[in-house]
Amino acid sequence: MSTQRVHLSIESKLDHVSLIGVLVRALATQLGYGNMDSFQIELAVVEAVNNSIEHSYLGEPNKKVDVSLAIGEGNFVLTIADDGIPMPSKVLAESDESASSDDFPEGGRGLDIIRQVMDSVTYERGSRNSLHLIKRLPSH
Amino acid sequence: MKTETNRVGQTTVIKLLERRLGADKAGEFKAEIGKYVEAGETKIVLDLAELSFMDSSGLGALVSVLKMIGKRGDLTIAGTQATVQTLFRLTRMDKVFRSFPTVSEAVQALTPQDTLKG
Numbered sequence: 001m002s003t004q005r006v007h008l009s010i011e012s013k014l015d016h017v018s019l020i021g022v023l024v025r026a027l028a029t030q031l032g033y034g035n036m037d038s039f040q041i042e043l044a045v046v047e048a049v050n051n052s053i054e055h056s057y058l059g060e061p062n063k064k065v066d067v068s069l070a071i072g073e074g075n076f077v078l079t080i081a082d083d084g085i086p087m088p089s090k091v092l093a094e095s096d097e098s099a100s101s102d103d104f105p106e107g108g109r110g111l112d113i114i115r116q117v118m119d120s121v122t123y124e125r126g127s128r129n130s131l132h133l134i135k136r137l138p139s140h
Numbered sequence: 141m142k143t144e145t146n147r148v149g150q151t152t153v154i155k156l157l158e159r160r161l162g163a164d165k166a167g168e169f170k171a172e173i174g175k176y177v178e179a180g181e182t183k184i185v186l187d188l189a190e191l192s193f194m195d196s197s198g199l200g201a202l203v204s205v206l207k208m209i210g211k212r213g214d215l216t217i218a219g220t221q222a223t224v225q226t227l228f229r230l231t232r233m234d235k236v237f238r239s240f241p242t243v244s245e246a247v248q249a250l251t252p253q254d255t256l257k258g
Contacts, residue, residue, distance in 0.1 A: 039224075040226065113231065
């Protein structure tokens, strides 16, 4: 079976992120993931889109965050793309835990969560910034 | 931000009547619960049973409320769904927040034992 794809796009506003989250969770459930995995996939995509809005676009509205979903070859691949400021290499290299001196930080946990719940996380800086998240499809 | 508040002895029980607590609502949540802390309510149970989704910004707002209370009191969590509870585990915040299946257990955890006996 060929890879199936769907593209979603929202404005860079935090109150639009749940639209992506709800759709991704519903699709994950439909693909056969359990309740816990479906929640965690939603969590990962929401954290990624929040990061695009808050860090790449610095909260500026009227920009675009694109999320494309691809299902094929045993994987569920979620790509979150924006045209804002690329994530610094330092952020990618370090775990959020070691990057913070505060025991109970109020932010900065997103990427650490994404790494824990997905099977693979890669980041690409090119004409756009793209974060690729891969979760193996549940076995049938 | 919809909430429902009850008082049980010295404890304020705040039930969050929202299905999601994400980055868009984190500030509003902090302000809403912060009002109780500023008013001197420092023993707080947060009933999160209605929540089907929370992200790290929502959790950050909870951390911020806990910091607001500081040494003056305490905060316990009640009723989180198993999915939402994993967010606490993934961020190691399960070591910071005491979480209970029911409101009555969460209230009891904030009630001194001699008060219960007396």
